[in-house]
Amino acid sequence: MPEKVYQPLIQNIRETVSISEQELMLVLASFQPKVLSKKEILLQKGDISNHMRFIADGSLRVYYLNEKAQEYTIQFGIKGWWVNDLYSYLTHQPANYFIQALQPSVVLQIHRDSLNKLFDQIPSLERFFRIKFEKAYVALQERTLHRASLSAKDRYEQFRAQYKDIEQNIPQYVIASYLGITPEFLSVLRSQE
Amino acid sequence: MPEKVYQPLIQNIRETVSISEQELMLVLASFQPKVLSKKEILLQKGDISNHMRFIADGSLRVYYLNEKAQEYTIQFGIKGWWVNDLYSYLTHQPANYFIQALQPSVVLQIHRDSLNKLFDQIPSLERFFRIKFEKAYVALQERTLHRASLSAKDRYEQFRAQYKDIEQNIPQYVIASYLGITPEFLSVLRSQE
Numbered sequence: 341m342p343e344k345v346y347q348p349l350i351q352n353i354r355e356t357v358s359i360s361e362q363e364l365m366l367v368l369a370s371f372q373p374k375v376l377s378k379k380e381i382l383l384q385k386g387d388i389s390n391h392m393r394f395i396a397d398g399s400l401r402v403y404y405l406n407e408k409a410q411e412y413t414i415q416f417g418i419k420g421w422w423v424n425d426l427y428s429y430l431t432h433q434p435a436n437y438f439i440q441a442l443q444p445s446v447v448l449q450i451h452r453d454s455l456n457k458l459f460d461q462i463p464s465l466e467r468f469f470r471i472k473f474e475k476a477y478v479a480l481q482e483r484t485l486h487r488a489s490l491s492a493k494d495r496y497e498q499f500r501a502q503y504k505d506i507e508q509n510i511p512q513y514v515i516a517s518y519l520g521i522t523p524e525f526l527s528v529l530r531s532q533e
Numbered sequence: 534m535p536e537k538v539y540q541p542l543i544q545n546i547r548e549t550v551s552i553s554e555q556e557l558m559l560v561l562a563s564f565q566p567k568v569l570s571k572k573e574i575l576l577q578k579g580d581i582s583n584h585m586r587f588i589a590d591g592s593l594r595v596y597y598l599n600e601k602a603q604e605y606t607i608q609f610g611i612k613g614w615w616v617n618d619l620y621s622y623l624t625h626q627p628a629n630y631f632i633q634a635l636q637p638s639v640v641l642q643i644h645r646d647s648l649n650k651l652f653d654q655i656p657s658l659e660r661f662f663r664i665k666f667e668k669a670y671v672a673l674q675e676r677t678l679h680r681a682s683l684s685a686k687d688r689y690e691q692f693r694a695q696y697k698d699i700e701q702n703i704p705q706y707v708i709a710s711y712l713g714i715t716p717e718f719l720s721v722l723r724s725q726e
Contacts, residue, residue, distance in 0.1 A: 427674045430667050459663075463656040470652075470663035474623050477670045481620045484677040 345373055345396045345446055348420045352394065356471055359464040367465055370458060371448040376400075376441035382423075383439040389428040391449040392469075395421050398445025399506040401514060402437050413518040414483065416442075418506050423447070426476055443509045492521050496529050538566055538589045538639055541613045545587065549664055552657040560658055563651060564641040569593075569634035575616075576632040582621040584642040585662075588614050591638025592699040594707060595630050606711040607676065609635075611699050616640070619669055636702045685714050689722050 346368050353359060353367065373396065376382060382400065383389055395417050402415040402423065414437070417423035428435040429452065459466040490498065496519055500507065507515070516523040539561050546552060546560070566589065569575060575593065576582055588610050595608040595616065607630070610616035618628040622645065652659040683691065689712055693700065700708070709716040 427671060430671050459660065463659065466656065466663055467652065467659055470659055470666060473663060473666040473670060477666060477673060478620060478623050480670060480673055480677075484673075 346371070346448070348396050349394050349448055352420060353465075353468055357464045357468045359462070359468075363462045363464060366462065367458060370454040371450045374447045374449055376445045376447060378441055378443050380441045381438060382441065382447060383425060383428075383435055383437070385436060385438055386434045387428075388432055389425045389435050390452050391424075392429065392452075392455060393422060393424050393439075394448045395419050395423055396446040396448050399442045399509060400439055400445060400447070401442055401510070401518075402439050403514075403517070404437050411514070411517055413514050416503055416506065416510070416518070418503065422472065442506065442514075492519060492525065493529060493532075495519050496526070539564070539641070541589050542587050542641055545613060546658075546661055550657045550661045552655070552661075556655045556657060559655065560651060563647040564643045567640045567642055569638045569640060571634055571636050573634045574631060575634065575640060576618060576621075576628055576630070578629060578631055579627045580621075581625055582618045582628050583645050584617075585622065585645075585648060586616050586632075587641045588612050588616055589639040589641050592635045592702060593632055593638060593640070594635055594703070594711075595632050596707075596710070597630050604707070604710055606707050609696055609699065609703070609711070611696065615665065635699065635707075685712060685718065686722060686725075688712050689719070 349368070349371065350364065353364065376398070385404070397419055399419065400417045400423050401413050402417070402425070403411050403413040405411060423439060425435040425437045425439065427433065499515065499519060512523050512526060516526045519526065542561065542564065543557065546557065569591070578597070590612055592612070593610045593616050594606050595610070595618070596604050596606040598604060616632060618630045618632065620626065621628040692708065692712060705716050705719060709719045712719065
């Protein structure tokens with residue numbers, strides 16, 4: 341695996357905390373790359389998520405199935421972002437969500453036990469994750485409480501602003517389920533652009 | 534303010550992380566006690582929450598007003614717990630919630646700036662809050678996503694198990710709004726106990 345694949349993670353850490361070169365090498369050595377083909381499942385409902393996961397290349401989505409086996413996409417993840425069923429990771433409970441690659445992707449993974457050991461050695465890394473968990477809290481609140489108050493048109497515009505680089509890789513029906521609308525209504529919104 | 538009021542906070546920190554006596558003294562010196570009378574408002578909608586807040590004595594509730602000015606209680610806080618509009622604290626946005634004392638209470642508060650300074654001096658404290666934010670994420674997910682799948686009866690039983698020490702201090706209509714049911718239906722549930 342070429343070193344290049346670690347660059348987005350190095351950047352992500354360095355833009356959040358100050359960390360020495362030596363500490364950074366120690367951190368990177370604990371992340372394993374996982375190569376995913378298009379549509380490959382990274383995490384299944386029912387599995388326990390034991391890793392924190394960083395997207396080094398490509399894009400993924402997080403979705404669940406309702407009791408009628410319909411897919412609801414709740415989140416997208418693009419290069420430079422973290423992706424997980426964080427509730428499963430934090431509680432050791434089986435995941436409620438699936439995580440799937442939308443295109444050929446590379447994810448860097450660190451096991452919970454390795455991460456906890458590193459926290460003892462590298463306080464900067466603990467700061468990094470303290471800040472990440474703060475952001476995860478904010479994102480969850482925005483997703484569950486605030487987004488419900490936006491109109492479908494506003495949600496679509498927010499989606500386009502956030503995910504413009506990957507929009508062309510995402511099937512229509514996935515975007516529609518993320519927006520909570522039908523594919524037909526998505527076409528109407530697009531024709532108004 | 535007698536030292537006794539700091540005991541629950543000392544216990545809360547010590548049961549989560551190991552910290553020296555000297556570091557602990559430094560931490561406690563940055564917390565200011567705030568005495569609240571029954572029904573007193575600690576945080577108002579529209580204010581920015583600039584403090585992390587620990588309940589040293591008494592109990593509080595977090596609620597919002599809908600567009601018809603009806604109160605919805607979303608959370609209770611009892612002695613030994615943290616209480617906040619955490620979204621407001623983390624984003625510096627105006628609070629969406631009110632925080633009110635249910636009985637005479639004492640809250641220990643630390644300003645965001647003091648806390649961030651302490652993180653540089655005391656890595657154990659940063660670990661403490663890294664763990665707190667993980668738990669806050671889990672609690673938010675349980676509140677917003679999982680609780681919706683419980684029946685009113687199960688929600689009431691969960692409430693009783695969690696808040697048995699303060700149930701007698703909480704008005705009926707507040708408990709009903711927390712459970713998402715009418716006060717009349719709450720009476721029916723209680724008569725079935």
